[in-house]
Amino acid sequence: LHGLVRAADGSKMSKSKGNTVDPLGLIDQYGADALRFFMAAMESQGRDIKMDEKRVEGYRNFATKLWNASRFCQANGIGASNAVAAPAASTAVNRWIISEVVDTVAKLDKAFEELRFDGMADTIYHFVWGSFCDWYLELIKGQIDEETQAVAGWVLDQILVMLHPFMPFITEELWHALGDRPYDLIHAKWPAPAATPDAEASAEIEWLIKLVSEVRTAKNELGIAPGARLNAFVRDANAKTAQRLTRQQAALARLARLDKVSTDPAPDGGAIQLVVDEATFVLPLAGVIDLDAE
Numbered sequence: 001l002h003g004l005v006r007a008a009d010g011s012k013m014s015k016s017k018g019n020t021v022d023p024l025g026l027i028d029q030y031g032a033d034a035l036r037f038f039m040a041a042m043e044s045q046g047r048d049i050k051m052d053e054k055r056v057e058g059y060r061n062f063a064t065k066l067w068n069a070s071r072f073c074q075a076n077g078i079g080a081s082n083a084v085a086a087p088a089a090s091t092a093v094n095r096w097i098i099s100e101v102v103d104t105v106a107k108l109d110k111a112f113e114e115l116r117f118d119g120m121a122d123t124i125y126h127f128v129w130g131s132f133c134d135w136y137l138e139l140i141k142g143q144i145d146e147e148t149q150a151v152a153g154w155v156l157d158q159i160l161v162m163l164h165p166f167m168p169f170i171t172e173e174l175w176h177a178l179g180d181r182p183y184d185l186i187h188a189k190w191p192a193p194a195a196t197p198d199a200e201a202s203a204e205i206e207w208l209i210k211l212v213s214e215v216r217t218a219k220n221e222l223g224i225a226p227g228a229r230l231n232a233f234v235r236d237a238n239a240k241t242a243q244r245l246t247r248q249q250a251a252l253a254r255l256a257r258l259d260k261v262s263t264d265p266a267p268d269g270g271a272i273q274l275v276v277d278e279a280t281f282v283l284p285l286a287g288v289i290d291l292d293a294e
Contacts, residue, residue, distance in 0.1 A: 003048035005039075010050055021051050033167035034060035040166050041121035062129060063170050066159070069133045070174045073156055076144045080179025081154040085194035087147075092247065093139045094151040095201035098193065100131045101158050105191045108162060124162050132159065135209055139251055153178070158191045207241075207277065208248050214274045215256040215283070222272070222289055229257045230283045233266035237279040258283075 006012055007019040014020070026035050037059040042049045073079070081087075086098045104127045111119035132155065140148050156178065164171045164185050175185040219226060232252075234245065245252070245261050252258045266282040270291040274281040285291060 003044075003046065005049045005051055008050055008052055010048075013051075026053070026056055030056045030060040031063065031169070033063050033169050036168075037062070037121060037125075037166045040117045041125070043117045043121075045116070062125060063167060065129060065133055066163070067170065067174070069128075069137060070156065070178065072137060073152055074178065076149070078144070078149050078152045078156065080175075080181065081150070081157045083154060084189055084192055087150045087154050089147060089151050091147065092201040092204045093136065093251075094148060095198040096205035097131065097136045097151065097155055098195050099197035099199075099202050100127060101155055101191065102193045102195055102197050104131075104162065105158070105193060121166060124159075124166065128159055128163065132156075135205075138255060139205070139208075142254065143250070158193070160185060161188050161191055164188075204244055204248075207244060208251060211274075211276045211281070212252070212256045214276060214281075215258065215272075218272045218274060218283070222285075224289060227257060228288060229259045230272075230285075230288065231260045231262070232258050233282045233284075234261060234263050235266075235280040235282065237263065241277065241279050 004012065007017075007021070009019075011017070011019060023035060034056050038052075038056045039049070041059070042052075042055070086101070089095045089098055104123055107123045108120050111117070111123060136152070136155070140152065144152070157175075160171045160175050168186070172185045175181060175188075215230075216226065218224075219228065234241075237245070242263070249261065252261060261281075267284055267286075269284055269286045271285055272281075272283040274283070
């Protein structure tokens with residue numbers, strides 16, 4: 001299932017060389033979960049594993065990210081789910097995250113059948129850190145209604161179940177912290193969302209993420225403060241994009257710091273121009289940066 005575990009420089013561990021690693025020392029420093037996840041993530045059939053302490057530290061940070069996300073959920077009334085199947089969802093962001101769970105479970109199952117534990121670790125890592133923590137929790141801030149509480153609680157439960165084989169200690173701790181459970185996490189059923197991916201919702205949220213990311217990147221490149229508020233003028237937007245702009249106005253104001261998104265002609269002067277799909281977004285910069293210096 002895996003190759004030889006070597007020292008960080010790729011050499012074989014040897015007491016005479018003094019380059020052996022005590023796993024108990026790593027556990028004391030970073031936790032058993034971080035070391036366990038590192039070993040799974042680095043496992044690739046036919047390849048030896050280089051013992052990289054920085055990577056172990058990175059997976060400890062991953063565990064901390066999950067811990068903080070769970071605490072955020074608790075603070076917003078999001079707790080244990082009582083369903084194996086996905087709850088009903090009407091908003092695009094909730095339909096999107098359910099679709100992401102369905103896709104993640106399918107990828108995990110395929111990787112597990114092939115005994116590719118590195119593929120499983122990579123899949124769950126990117127879903128938890130990227131889709132759930134970095135985007136879903138940001139997108140639902142300020143609009144956590146009963147539906148969102150139910151969906152977020154269900155998604156977090158699926159994460160704990162999927163992650164349990166890799167990080168059994170923190171997931172078991174959070175499993176009980178999120179609500180009263182009739183059994184320990186190790187006895188929970190493997191995720192079976194019983195849902196079909198929603199292509200329309202996924203396309204809309206992926207469009208939103210792309211637009212927000214483009215605005216943030218452009219600000220960073222020009223040295224504009226992330227919190228600086230701008231207006232946007234849209235050219236060549238089709239009907240679908242116009243509808244998305246209307247529905248996602250609050251999210252764009254909060255995440256991209258766009259106070260107003262208009263289809264009116266943009267004023268003359270220096271501006272950022274971003275192309276997302278078929279539409280061009282013009283963000284005037286007068287009064288925001290020194291245009292002559294730029």
